[in-house]
Amino acid sequence: MPGHSGTPLGGQPEWKANSVADQGLPEIPLLMGSITLDTADKALSIGKVEAGVALGLEVSGKYRLVSSFERDSVLRSLKRTSEVTLAEASHILKTNAIVFTNVARIANLIRTEVILTDGLPEGITTSGIGYAVLRHHDNVTEKVMADPAILASFQRAFALCIADSTLFANAEGSFRVVPTELVSVGGITFKDLGGGEQWSLFKEKVTVSYDAVQTVAHALQDLDRYTVTDIETRDSMYALAGMFLVENYNSATATELKILRMFEVKDIITGSITKSGNEAVIELSLNRIKENDTVHRLKSASVTLTKDSKVALREALHEALTGLLGPVSAPRPEDR
Incomplete structure (x- = not known):
């Protein structure tokens, strides 16, 4: 689990939200890039992680996710003969940045790294790392439920990524988190x-x-x-x-x-x-x-x-x- 949480790697990004919701502006669209799971644990899945990313962005009130399904559906409709890069997809779908996530688990700890990039060769990239502890289990099967920890760790990582530690500080209930x-x-x-x-x-x-x-x-x-x-x-x-x-x-x-x-x-x-x-x-x-x-x-x-x-x-x-x-x-x- 190398690295350091909240590491900015570039200048001021275009996806920086300045009171988007307060100004009545449209939510900033972000394209789902790749999801990497640093574990073979069945409690984690790419689908769960993407759902956590989508919900986390929705809870922010400032961002929304263009999902991998939506991305692939639009790209298939173009009937391109050559492969479309994520940077090209972001341009076609008019998103402000591409979201990459890496999720790892050690025992009861979930670590999520989020990387935001505009996809350009000389573009801007920022990153953040968030943590959460697995604490929920199914009442019947007693199997661990990773969804809450995936969500919380993503929220913390994303807040660091955009250098806004208060992004989720006023959210309701369990959605209220800050970087830790x-x-x-x-x-x-x-x-x-x-x-x-x-x-x-x-x-x-x-x-x-x-x-x-x-x-x-x-x-x-x-x-x-x-x-x-x-x-x-x-x-x-x-x-x-x-x-x-x-x-x-x-x-x-x-x-x-x-x-x-x-x-x-x-x-x-x-x-x-x-x-x-x-x-x-x-x-x-x-x-x-x-x-x-x-x-x-x-x-x-x-x-x-x-x-x-x-x-x-x-x-x-x-x-x-x-x-x-x-x-x-x-x-x-x-x-x-």
Whole structure:
């Protein structure tokens, strides 16, 4: 998953919409170019991706898609003996640009890259990358439903592509999205300074730390500014890079940080539980992953834990996360 989200590659494009809908102007037509799926997963298909592109553009109120079906139907009617290029098709169909998309999946993460180009040899090209997490399943078959994540990741990528991060910020319901940075959850360290009774949380730190990082990842799933990888996705990234053992009770290693950075993860949430006497301080921090595979702390928040229980720890983690990043998702049913 190489690259960087929101990379402009040219000058001011003709497809830039300046309050098109507000001015009562026609929606800007964009031609569907090619769709590439970087996976053989049956949950994804070219048809689903194109439907997501069409709906995303429609929701914007400023753009509309000239679909591959419409494109091919018009071109067939021309009865040309030579093959028509996409640039020629765009000219014939009077569209302002051609849309190319590349969709990849790692575990529960969808990554969509959008490229807009006018198709000319010396023309303008812009690109953007968007992320979304697979969270929906069919009630009967329990199979994953990728459509919402495909749509959201396209919207985020497209907003970056046209350099308008607020394009979908005022849309209704689940259509309201903004571009996000990719964030992962690192380890929660345990340190006992002595005094008081020994806590079971520390005795069982292997299972407790795993539960803690799961709690953190779940709590952050609805943030506007970040797409947070769940633990399955994080560990899948590690496995793809040849790392199969992760100790959630230790700080993320340089190797872990390097792998995350390879998969475009920008920030990592880390934490510590420091016990002294009969209470402990829980500190969580948001850190930027640097190019030398170290971290730079951006901000942190801490709370005091006075009970030796998993439920109390989960509640404390939610309190710390709220102090760190603002309101977070409600606890999982098993966390209550």
